[in-house]
Amino acid sequence: QQQVKQSPQSLIVQKGGISIINCAYENTAFDYFPWYQQFPGKGPALLIAIRPDVSEKKEGRFTISFNKSAKQFSLHIMDSQPGDSATYFCAASGYGGSQGNLIFGKGTKLSVKP
Amino acid sequence: DTAVSQTPKYLVTQMGNDKSIKCEQNLGHDTMYWYKQDSKKFLKIMFSYNNKELIINETVPNRFSPKSPDKAHLNLHINSLELGDSAVYFCASSQDTGHNYGYTFGSGTRLTVV
Numbered sequence: 212q213q214q215v216k217q218s219p220q221s222l223i224v225q226k227g228g229i230s231i232i233n234c235a236y237e238n239t240a241f242d243y244f245p246w247y248q249q250f251p252g253k254g255p256a257l258l259i260a261i262r263p264d265v266s267e268k269k270e271g272r273f274t275i276s277f278n279k280s281a282k283q284f285s286l287h288i289m290d291s292q293p294g295d296s297a298t299y300f301c302a303a304s305g306y307g308g309s310q311g312n313l314i315f316g317k318g319t320k321l322s323v324k325p
Numbered sequence: 326d327t328a329v330s331q332t333p334k335y336l337v338t339q340m341g342n343d344k345s346i347k348c349e350q351n352l353g354h355d356t357m358y359w360y361k362q363d364s365k366k367f368l369k370i371m372f373s374y375n376n377k378e379l380i381i382n383e384t385v386p387n388r389f390s391p392k393s394p395d396k397a398h399l400n401l402h403i404n405s406l407e408l409g410d411s412a413v414y415f416c417a418s419s420q421d422t423g424h425n426y427g428y429t430f431g432s433g434t435r436l437t438v439v
Contacts, residue, residue, distance in 0.1 A: 245427060254329075254415050254430030255368070298366055309380050312358070313428060315368040 214238050215303050217316025224323050230288040232319045234301035237282065241303040245313070246275065246286050249298045258299070259286075291323045328352050331416050331431035338406055339439055345392075346401045346434045348416030355421055357399035358428065359391060362413040371414075374399055375421075403436075411438045 216235045224230045236244075245260035261268045261275040261284065268275045274287040288295055301316040329350045338344055350357060356375040360368050372391045373380045379391065388404045403410060413435050417428040 249366075252432070254417075254432050255428075256430065257427035260427060300368060309373075309382075312370045312373050312380065314370070318366045318368075320366075 214241075214314045215301060215316040217301050217319060219319060220317070221320045222322070224291045224321065226291065226293060226323055226325050228291050228323075230286075230291045230295070230321055230323070232286045232299055232301070232321070233283065234285065234303075234316050235281075235283045236303050238303070238305065239282070240305040241314075242306065243304045244275070244277065244284050245302050246273075247300045247302060247315075249300065249318075255300060288321075291321075293323045293325050296321055296323050326351065327431075329416055329418055329429050329431040331414075331434050333434060334432065335435050335437075337437045337439065340406055340408060342406050343402070343404045344406060344436070345403070346414055346416075346436070348399050348401070348431060350397055350416075350418040350429070352418055352420075352429060354418035354429070355396065356419050357393070358417040358419070359399065359401050360415045360417060360430075362415060362433070364412070368415070371401075372399075406436075406438045408438050411436055 246258045247255035248258045249255040259270050259273050261277050263279045272289045277284045298318045298320050300318050302313045304313045332347050358373045359371040362368050371385045390402045392400045413433045415433050416431040419428045420426040
């Protein structure tokens with residue numbers, strides 16, 4: 212049972228455009244929502260994370276929008292650059308025991324065309 | 326100085342063999358993890374471990390076993406390897422049980438079973 216659903220599976224954006232990746236979760240016990248970036252041959256790296264007490268968090272060109280009532284969150288990449296081309300994963304976790312382990316979405320492969 | 330290091334980076338072996346993958350972290354983190362990334366890039370938790378608790382994903386075959394000689398190491402031992410075990414295995418660590426703390430991932434071990 213997939214607890215975090217991510218879309219789209221792949222995304223092509225022109226340089227300078229906005230990339231938007233969406234995730235939805237089912238478990239209301241989740242209260243930590245990070246995004247990870249993975250380049251080929253590398254491990255995932257933490258990009259930005261949010262907790263449900265805020266609706267938006269911004270770090271540079273990356274913004275997370277969070278909608279608790281809809282159980283959805285999204286990653287916006289402003290002014291997308293070719294160097295942003297990578298696979299992006301949303302994730303979620305709760306508190307304690309197995310709930311504390313990050314559950315990942317299936318990933319979005321982003322290609323930014325010059 | 327690599328924060329989470331895995332060895333080997335590549336591992337090719339025959340069906341039925343037993344193999345180990347080693348993981349070490351120098352971040353002083355309390356919790357370590359093993360994730361499996363399949364050919365479709367899906368990241369799935371296998372184990373999480375700190376000095377108090379081992380949590381095993383119920384879908385992981387008992388041919389897989391984590392071994393932790395100390396807080397900085399979590400090795401993965403696999404018995405009787407099968408073709409379906411071919412994947413990239415990632416070790417990760419976090420400051421605590423992962424709740425509200427980002428994970429630091431290693432660069433992965435690509436296991437190919439022939």
